[in-house]
Amino acid sequence: MSAAHGDKLEVIxxxxxxxxxxxxxYETKMSEIADEAGIAKGTLYLYFTSKEELFTAVTKRDFDRFLEQLGPKLEAAGFLEDKLQVIASHHLGYYYSxxxxxxxxxxxxxRDQKLMDTMYAFISAYTRxxxxxxxxxxxTDSWLHAKSFIGILDVFKMDILFNPAFSEQDLAQRTGFAVRLFRYGCKPDTAENREHTS
Amino acid sequence: MSAAHGDKLEVIxxxxxxxxxxxxxYETKMSEIADEAGIAKGTLYLYFTSKEELFTAVTKRDFDRFLEQLGPKLEAAGFLEDKLQVIASHHLGYYYSxxxxxxxxxxxxxRDQKLMDTMYAFISAYTRxxxxxxxxxxxTDSWLHAKSFIGILDVFKMDILFNPAFSEQDLAQRTGFAVRLFRYGCKPDTAENREHTS
Amino acid sequence: MSAAHGDKLEVIxxxxxxxxxxxxxYETKMSEIADEAGIAKGTLYLYFTSKEELFTAVTKRDFDRFLEQLGPKLEAAGFLEDKLQVIASHHLGYYYSxxxxxxxxxxxxxRDQKLMDTMYAFISAYTRxxxxxxxxxxxTDSWLHAKSFIGILDVFKMDILFNPAFSEQDLAQRTGFAVRLFRYGCKPDTAENREHTS
Amino acid sequence: MSAAHGDKLEVIxxxxxxxxxxxxxYETKMSEIADEAGIAKGTLYLYFTSKEELFTAVTKRDFDRFLEQLGPKLEAAGFLEDKLQVIASHHLGYYYSxxxxxxxxxxxxxRDQKLMDTMYAFISAYTRxxxxxxxxxxxTDSWLHAKSFIGILDVFKMDILFNPAFSEQDLAQRTGFAVRLFRYGCKPDTAENREHTS
DNA sequence: TATGAATGAGGCTTCATTCAT
DNA sequence: TATGAATGAAGCCTCATTCAT
Incomplete structure (x- = not known):
C-alpha cells in the first residue's frame, strides 16, 4: 500500500x-544501490526517473532533516552565545554522525539544474x-556574518572527513572554539598587537 | 627538445x-583535452599515464602557484592585520581570477590516493x-585559528562561484570583512549581549 | 460474463x-496499450499470452473485417469493370479510413511464425x-492478374500514407485510374508506338 | 589511410x-553487426553515430546502387516496351539477387526523419x-502510370520474399507478364465482356 | 478476473587506453 | 615523439512478463 511504498522509498x-x-x-552504480537496498535494478526506476533525480532526492532529504532538527533547538536557546553554541554543535554533530x-x-x-537549485535552496535557508x-x-551585516560562521564550521567538517581519529572530544573542543572565535575574534597577546591597534 | 617538451607539457x-x-x-573527456591542447589523444599518454594523474598534476600546479605567490606577499607585510589582509586578498583574489x-x-x-595526498599536502602547507x-x-591555538580563517575565506569563495554578478568591489568588501571578523569577532550592540557577557 | 469478456477483449x-x-x-509498449484500454497491464496477459500474440490478433481482426465487408459488395456487382471498381474502391477506401x-x-x-501465417492467409484469401x-x-492467368491488381492498389495506399493532403477526391480518381489501367493498359499515342506494335 | 577507411566502411x-x-x-543488434564485420562494437561508432544512422546509410547505399545500375540500361533500350522490359527485369532481378x-x-x-527522407527521395527519383x-x-498521367508499374512489380517482389521456391524462370515469366499487363491491360475473352465494353 | 509493483535480462552507447605506423 | 583508429569493458536505462494480493 501507501505505507509499503513509503517504506521501500525510504529503503532506497x-x-x-x-x-x-x-x-x-559518479563512482556509485545504480546496480550497487539496488543491491544495497535489496531490490532489483528496475525497481529503482519506479521511484526515480534517473540517477541524478535519485541523488537529488537523497541530498534534499539530508538537507531537510538538518534544518528540521536545528529549528527547535535554536528556539530553545536564549542568549546569543547559547544560540551560536547550538548551531555549532548541531552542524558539527550532524556531520560527525x-x-x-x-x-x-x-x-x-x-550541470544538473534541479540539484543546483536544491543545494542553493538549502544554503540559503540555512544562512537565512x-x-x-x-x-x-x-x-550588523547579518548575512555576511552568518556565512562566515558557516564557513568556520565547514572547515571543521573537513577535519571530521579527513581525520579518521577525530573524536567526540575534538568535536566539543571545535564547537567551543568556533563560537568564541566568531564572537570575540582571535586574541593575540603581544605588545606589537596592542601597539598596532591602539 | 627538453624545452619543447616542457612547452607541450604546459600546453596540456x-x-x-x-x-x-x-x-x-568526470565530465571532461581525454579527447576534449587533446583537442583543446591541439595534440593527438595518444600524446597525452606520453606525458601522463592516466586521466587521474593528469588531474592530479593540474591540481598540484594550481596549488603550488597559489602558495608560491603568497609567500613573498606575506613577508612584505608587517603587522598582524596587514598579514591577514594579504592572505584574505590573495585567497579571494586568486579564486576570483x-x-x-x-x-x-x-x-x-x-579513491585516488595520490590526489588525496596532494590535496592534503596543500591544505596542510597553507594552514601551516x-x-x-x-x-x-x-x-594561541594557531592551527585552529588558521583553519578558521581559511574557512571564512572559503565561504566567500563560494559566493564568487555561485554569484555571476560578483564584482571586484564585492571582493574588497569581503576581504575587509573577513579580516575584521577574524580579528575582533562579531559586534552585537545590545543590552542583552552586554548583560550576558558581564 | 461472457459478454463482458467479449467487450473487454474488443476494448483491448x-x-x-x-x-x-x-x-x-516495436515502439508500442504493453503499458501504453493497457493505459489506452483503461485496464491494468497484468490484465492484458489474461487475454493474450504475449505482445506478439496480441499484435497477431489485431492484425487478423483487421484482415477479417476487410474481407468480410468486401464479399457482399463484390457479389452485388455484375460486370467485370464494376467488380474491379468495387474492389479498388473498397481497398483504397478501407485504408483511407x-x-x-x-x-x-x-x-x-x-520471426513470428503465427503472424507470418496470418498475413499469408490473408493475402492468399484476398488474391483467391x-x-x-x-x-x-x-x-487468363487469374492469379497473377489478381496480384497485379492488388499491387497497383497498394501503391496508391502508399500515397494515402505518405501524403497528408490526400483527399477523398484523390481517392476517387485513383480508383478509376487503377481500374482503367488494369483493364486496358496504358495508352501511348505516338507513331513510334504504333510502328513498334504493328 | 583514406583507402583503408573506405574499406572498413564498406565492410561495415x-x-x-x-x-x-x-x-x-529492431532484431539486429549492434554487437551482431560488429561481429559480422569482424570489428569491435565501439568501432561502429567511429563511422556512424547511432544505429539509426547506420541503417539509413545501408538503405541509402542500396537505393543508390539500384538507380545507378538502372540508368544506363534504360538509355540503351529504344522502344517503350523494351524500356518497360528493362525496368521490370532490373526491378525484379535486383530484389531476386x-x-x-x-x-x-x-x-x-x-519516427526517424532522416530515414523517411531517404526513402522518400528514392521512391521519388525512381518514379520520376x-x-x-x-x-x-x-x-499521359505519367506519374500515376509510373507508380502503378512499380506497384505491379512490387507485388512480385513479395512473391520473391515469401516463396522460397521462386526460381529464375518464375522471374522471367513475371517480368514478361508485368510488361504486357501494364501495356495492354488484362484480356478477358468472353461475350459478357465484349458486350459490356461495346 | 483484475491489479500493478517488482523483476532482470539485455541493448545502445561512451570513453579511457593501447599500439601499429 | 606523435598519431588516431581501434578496442571492449562497463553503465544507464527499458520494458515484457510475472505473481502475490
Whole structure:
C-alpha cells in the first residue's frame, strides 16, 4: 500500500545515501544501490526517473532533516552565545554522525539544474536562519556574518572527513572554539598587537 | 627538445585546467583535452599515464602557484592585520581570477590516493603557513585559528562561484570583512549581549 | 460474463489497433496499450499470452473485417469493370479510413511464425477472391492478374500514407485510374508506338 | 589511410546489410553487426553515430546502387516496351539477387526523419525516372502510370520474399507478364465482356 | 478476473587506453 | 615523439512478463 511504498522509498534513499555518501555520485552504480537496498535494478526506476533525480532526492532529504532538527533547538536557546553554541554543535554533530558519508557533499553531478537549485535552496535557508537570529541580537551585516560562521564550521567538517581519529572530544573542543572565535575574534597577546591597534 | 617538451607539457596542463575547471573531472573527456591542447589523444599518454594523474598534476600546479605567490606577499607585510589582509586578498583574489574554473575544486575523482595526498599536502602547507604567522604574533591555538580563517575565506569563495554578478568591489568588501571578523569577532550592540557577557 | 469478456477483449483490440497502427509493433509498449484500454497491464496477459500474440490478433481482426465487408459488395456487382471498381474502391477506401494507423502494416515483429501465417492467409484469401472473380469473367492467368491488381492498389495506399493532403477526391480518381489501367493498359499515342506494335 | 577507411566502411555496410536485411532493424543488434564485420562494437561508432544512422546509410547505399545500375540500361533500350522490359527485369532481378535480405525493406525504425527522407527521395527519383520515360513515349498521367508499374512489380517482389521456391524462370515469366499487363491491360475473352465494353 | 509493483535480462552507447605506423 | 583508429569493458536505462494480493 501507501505505507509499503513509503517504506521501500525510504529503503532506497537509505541505501543510496550510504553509497553516494561513501563513493560519490559518479563512482556509485545504480546496480550497487539496488543491491544495497535489496531490490532489483528496475525497481529503482519506479521511484526515480534517473540517477541524478535519485541523488537529488537523497541530498534534499539530508538537507531537510538538518534544518528540521536545528529549528527547535535554536528556539530553545536564549542568549546569543547559547544560540551560536547550538548551531555549532548541531552542524558539527550532524556531520560527525554521518562522517562516513561525507562524499555526498563533495562529489555531485555537474550541470544538473534541479540539484543546483536544491543545494542553493538549502544554503540559503540555512544562512537565512542564522542571519535572522543574529539580527535579533543586534549583529550588523547579518548575512555576511552568518556565512562566515558557516564557513568556520565547514572547515571543521573537513577535519571530521579527513581525520579518521577525530573524536567526540575534538568535536566539543571545535564547537567551543568556533563560537568564541566568531564572537570575540582571535586574541593575540603581544605588545606589537596592542601597539598596532591602539 | 627538453624545452619543447616542457612547452607541450604546459600546453596540456593549461588545456586540462580550463576543461577540468569548467566541467569537472568526470565530465571532461581525454579527447576534449587533446583537442583543446591541439595534440593527438595518444600524446597525452606520453606525458601522463592516466586521466587521474593528469588531474592530479593540474591540481598540484594550481596549488603550488597559489602558495608560491603568497609567500613573498606575506613577508612584505608587517603587522598582524596587514598579514591577514594579504592572505584574505590573495585567497579571494586568486579564486576570483580563476572563477570560471572553479569546478576544479569541486568535482574530483574519488579513491585516488595520490590526489588525496596532494590535496592534503596543500591544505596542510597553507594552514601551516598561516599558523606560523599567527604564532609569531602571539595568537594561541594557531592551527585552529588558521583553519578558521581559511574557512571564512572559503565561504566567500563560494559566493564568487555561485554569484555571476560578483564584482571586484564585492571582493574588497569581503576581504575587509573577513579580516575584521577574524580579528575582533562579531559586534552585537545590545543590552542583552552586554548583560550576558558581564 | 461472457459478454463482458467479449467487450473487454474488443476494448483491448481497439486500443492496440490504435497504438500499433500509429507507432508500430516495436515502439508500442504493453503499458501504453493497457493505459489506452483503461485496464491494468497484468490484465492484458489474461487475454493474450504475449505482445506478439496480441499484435497477431489485431492484425487478423483487421484482415477479417476487410474481407468480410468486401464479399457482399463484390457479389452485388455484375460486370467485370464494376467488380474491379468495387474492389479498388473498397481497398483504397478501407485504408483511407484507417490512414492514421498505417504503421500497423509496416512495422511488424520478425520471426513470428503465427503472424507470418496470418498475413499469408490473408493475402492468399484476398488474391483467391479476386482471382476467382477474374476467372469467371474469362481472364487468363487469374492469379497473377489478381496480384497485379492488388499491387497497383497498394501503391496508391502508399500515397494515402505518405501524403497528408490526400483527399477523398484523390481517392476517387485513383480508383478509376487503377481500374482503367488494369483493364486496358496504358495508352501511348505516338507513331513510334504504333510502328513498334504493328 | 583514406583507402583503408573506405574499406572498413564498406565492410561495415556489407555486414549491416546482411543482418538488417535478414532480421530487420529492431532484431539486429549492434554487437551482431560488429561481429559480422569482424570489428569491435565501439568501432561502429567511429563511422556512424547511432544505429539509426547506420541503417539509413545501408538503405541509402542500396537505393543508390539500384538507380545507378538502372540508368544506363534504360538509355540503351529504344522502344517503350523494351524500356518497360528493362525496368521490370532490373526491378525484379535486383530484389531476386538480394532476396535473402528483403527484410531491409520491411522493418525500419519509426519516427526517424532522416530515414523517411531517404526513402522518400528514392521512391521519388525512381518514379520520376519512369514517369519521364513514359512521357517521352506519349503516355499521359505519367506519374500515376509510373507508380502503378512499380506497384505491379512490387507485388512480385513479395512473391520473391515469401516463396522460397521462386526460381529464375518464375522471374522471367513475371517480368514478361508485368510488361504486357501494364501495356495492354488484362484480356478477358468472353461475350459478357465484349458486350459490356461495346 | 483484475491489479500493478517488482523483476532482470539485455541493448545502445561512451570513453579511457593501447599500439601499429 | 606523435598519431588516431581501434578496442571492449562497463553503465544507464527499458520494458515484457510475472505473481502475490
Amino acid at each position: 534513499l537509505d541505501a543510496a545515501f550510504r553509497l553516494f555518501g561513501s563513493s560519490g555520485f 554521518v562522517r562516513d558519508y561525507t562524499r555526498l557533499f563533495f562529489h555531485t553531478p555537474n 536562519m542564522i542571519a535572522a537570529m543574529l539580527e535579533e541580537h543586534g549583529v | 596542463l593549461d588545456a586540462a585546467f580550463r576543461l577540468f575547471g569548467s566541467s569537472g573531472f 580563476v572563477r570560471d574554473y572553479t569546478r576544479l575544486f569541486f568535482h574530483t575523482p574519488n 603557513m598561516i599558523a606560523a604567522m599567527l604564532e609569531e604574533h602571539g595568537v | 483490440l481497439d486500443a492496440a489497433f490504435r497504438l500499433f497502427g500509429s507507432s508500430g509493433f 484507417v490512414r492514421d494507423y498505417t504503421r500497423l502494416f509496416f512495422h511488424t515483429p520478425n 477472391m479476386i482471382a476467382a472473380m477474374l476467372e469467371e469473367h474469362g481472364v | 555496410l556489407d555486414a549491416a546489410f546482411r543482418l538488417f536485411g535478414s532480421s530487420g532493424f 538480394v532476396r535473402d535480405y528483403t527484410r531491409l525493406f520491411f522493418h525500419t525504425p519509426n 525516372m519512369i514517369a519521364a520515360m513514359l512521357e517521352e513515349h506519349g503516355v
